Amino acid sequence: MTETLDPDDWGAFARAAHAALDRAITETASLRARPVWRPMPDGVRAALRQPLPQQPQALDTVLDEAWQTILSYPMGNTHPRFWMWYMGASSLTGALADFLAAFDGSNLGGGNHAAAETERQVIDWLKEIAGFPSGASGTLTSGGSAANLIALTVARNEAAEIDLRAEGLAALPRPLRFYASDQVHGCHQKAVELLGLGNRALRRIPTDAACRMDIAALAEAIAEDRRAGWQPACVIATAGTVNTGAIDPLPAIADLCRGEGLWLHVDGCIGALARLSADHRHLLDGMERADSLALDPHKSLHVPFEAGCVLIRDPQAHLRGFALHSEYLDPSARGIAAASWLLDLGLQTSRGFRALKIWMMLKEQGVDRFGRIIGRNIDQAHLLAARINGEPRLELLAPVTLDIVCFRYNPGGLDAEALETLNTEIMMRLQEAGTVAFSDTTVHGVHGLRAAICNHRTTDEDLDIAVSSLLATGDALVSGGLTAQDTIFQ
Numbered sequence: 001m002t003e004t005l006d007p008d009d010w011g012a013f014a015r016a017a018h019a020a021l022d023r024a025i026t027e028t029a030s031l032r033a034r035p036v037w038r039p040m041p042d043g044v045r046a047a048l049r050q051p052l053p054q055q056p057q058a059l060d061t062v063l064d065e066a067w068q069t070i071l072s073y074p075m076g077n078t079h080p081r082f083w084m085w086y087m088g089a090s091s092l093t094g095a096l097a098d099f100l101a102a103f104d105g106s107n108l109g110g111g112n113h114a115a116a117e118t119e120r121q122v123i124d125w126l127k128e129i130a131g132f133p134s135g136a137s138g139t140l141t142s143g144g145s146a147a148n149l150i151a152l153t154v155a156r157n158e159a160a161e162i163d164l165r166a167e168g169l170a171a172l173p174r175p176l177r178f179y180a181s182d183q184v185h186g187c188h189q190k191a192v193e194l195l196g197l198g199n200r201a202l203r204r205i206p207t208d209a210a211c212r213m214d215i216a217a218l219a220e221a222i223a224e225d226r227r228a229g230w231q232p233a234c235v236i237a238t239a240g241t242v243n244t245g246a247i248d249p250l251p252a253i254a255d256l257c258r259g260e261g262l263w264l265h266v267d268g269c270i271g272a273l274a275r276l277s278a279d280h281r282h283l284l285d286g287m288e289r290a291d292s293l294a295l296d297p298h299k300s301l302h303v304p305f306e307a308g309c310v311l312i313r314d315p316q317a318h319l320r321g322f323a324l325h326s327e328y329l330d331p332s333a334r335g336i337a338a339a340s341w342l343l344d345l346g347l348q349t350s351r352g353f354r355a356l357k358i359w360m361m362l363k364e365q366g367v368d369r370f371g372r373i374i375g376r377n378i379d380q381a382h383l384l385a386a387r388i389n390g391e392p393r394l395e396l397l398a399p400v401t402l403d404i405v406c407f408r409y410n411p412g413g414l415d416a417e418a419l420e421t422l423n424t425e426i427m428m429r430l431q432e433a434g435t436v437a438f439s440d441t442t443v444h445g446v447h448g449l450r451a452a453i454c455n456h457r458t459t460d461e462d463l464d465i466a467v468s469s470l471l472a473t474g475d476a477l478v479s480g481g482l483t484a485q486d487t488i489f490q
C-alpha cells in the first residue's frame with residue numbers, strides 16, 4: 001500500500017476525533033467553574049522541550065498528551081472573567097469552522113471555488129456592518145496589525161507623487177508624514193517602520209483629557225509640516241483606543257482630511273464592530289467616511305484567532321498597492337484559475353480559509369445578537385465604572401466610552417510609585433488565584449489597572465466577583481495580611 005498521511009484505520013481515527021470534540025464541548029460548557037488561568041507546572045514545560053519525533057505514534061496517544069499538557073494550560077481568554085488587553089473569547093462554532101476550513105483545505109490565494117466566494121461574501125457583509133459602500137474593496141487578514149499595515153501601504157502609495165512601487169522611497173521629492181494620536185496602537189509604528197518611512201514619519205498628536213485626538217493640534221501640526229517641507233499624507237484616527245477605548249473626533253477629522261487632501265485611515269480594531277449595537281452605533285458616526293478601515297473579527301465577534309479585515313474605499317487604489325502580474329498565475333477562461341486573485345489584495349500568496357468561521361458565526365448567531373452582546377459589554381463597562389466611583393478605595397482613571405475601564409486601587413496616603421507597585425501586585429495575585437484577569441497600563445502618566453470587557457460570556461455577577469476580589473486583595477496587601485507582600489513597601 002502506498003504510504004500517505006491518511007489514517008490506516010478510519011474507525012479508530014473517527015473514535016479519537018469524536019472524543020476530542022466531545023471533550024472540547026464539555027470543557028467549554030464548564031469553563032466558568034475553572035480558574036481564569038493557572039501557571040504551568042515544570043513538568044508541562046519540560047514536556048514541551050522534547051526531541052524531534054522520528055517515529056509514528058497513535059493519534060489517541062498524541063491527543064492524550066496534548067490534553068494533559070498544552071490544552072490544560074491556555075491563556076485564559078475564553079473565560080468569562082478574562083479582561084486583559086483586548087481579545088475575543090472565541091467560540092465553539094468558530095472552532096468547528098476552523099476544523100472544517102482545514103478539512104476543505106482550499107488555498108484562499110484565490111481561484112474559482114466556493115471558499116474564495118465565501119471570502120467575497122464575508123467582505124461584503126463586513127462592508128455593510130462598517131457602513132462602507134458596496135463597491136469598496138477588502139480582504140481578510142491575520143489580524144488588525146496586518147489590516148492596518150495594508151491600509152497604510154495603500155495610503156502611502158496613493159499619497160506619493162511618484163510611482164512608489166517602481167521607484168522606491170529614495171525617489172520621493174518630499175518625505176511623507178502620517179498623523180495619529182499619542183494613544184495610537186503600536187502596530188502603526190511597526191507599519192511605518194516596515195514601510196521604510198521610519199517612526200519619525202508618524203507624528204503623534206496630543207490628546208484631550210478624554211484621550212481623544214486634539215483636532216486643533218492636528219491642524220497646526222499639518223500646517224507646520226507643510227512649511228517645513230514634509231508632505232502630509234494620511235491621518236490615522238482611532239475608533240476605540242487600546243488604552244481607554246476613546247474614539248477620536250471622527251467627523252471633524254474627516255472634514256479636515258477632505259480640506260487638506262489627506263487620506264483618512266480609521267483603526268477600528270476595537271470600536272468598528274460596535275456599529276452593530278443600536279444603542280452605541282452613534283459613537284462611530286463619521287467612520288464610514290474613511291478611505292480605509294481596519295477591523296478585527298477576532299475581537300468583538302469572538303471568532304477564534306486569527307481573523308482581521310481591512311476595507312479600502314477605492315478598489316483600484318487597493319489593487320494598485322498590491323496586484324502583480326505573474327505569468328504563472330494568469331487567470332484562465334474556465335477551470336480552477338478562472339477568477340481574480342485574492343492574493344492581489346495583500347501580502348500573502350497562500351492564504352487560509354478564515355472566511356468560513358466568520359461566515360458560520362454570522363449565520364448561526366445573526367448580527368442582532370452580536371450587537372446586543374457588544375452593547376452589553378459596553379453597558380457592563382459603565383456599570384463597573386459606577387461601582388468604582390462608588391468605592392472610596394477605587395479610582396477611575398479615564399472616562400468610559402466603549403468596553404474598557406481604567407482604574408486603580410488607592411487607599412490614600414501612598415505615592416505614585418507605591419500605588420503602581422501595589423496595583424501591579426493586586427493584578428498578579430488575582431491572575432495567580434485564577435479569579436479575574438486585569439492588565440495594566442499608564443493613562444496620561446498615571447499607572448493603573450485595566451478591564452477590557454470584550455467577552456460574550458461575562459455576566460454582571462462577574463463584575464461583582466471582580467470588584468469584591470479586587471478590594472479584598474488590595475485591603476489584605478495594605479494591612480499586611482498577606483505575608484509575601486511584606487516586601488512590597490520596603
Ligand SMILES: *Cc1c(COP(=O)(O)O)cnc(C)c1O
Binds near residue numbers: 086241296308
Ligand atoms: C488589537 C488592536 C490592533 C492590532 O490588532 P491585532 O489583531 O492584535 O493584530 C490594532 N489597533 C487597535 C486599536 C487594536 O486594539
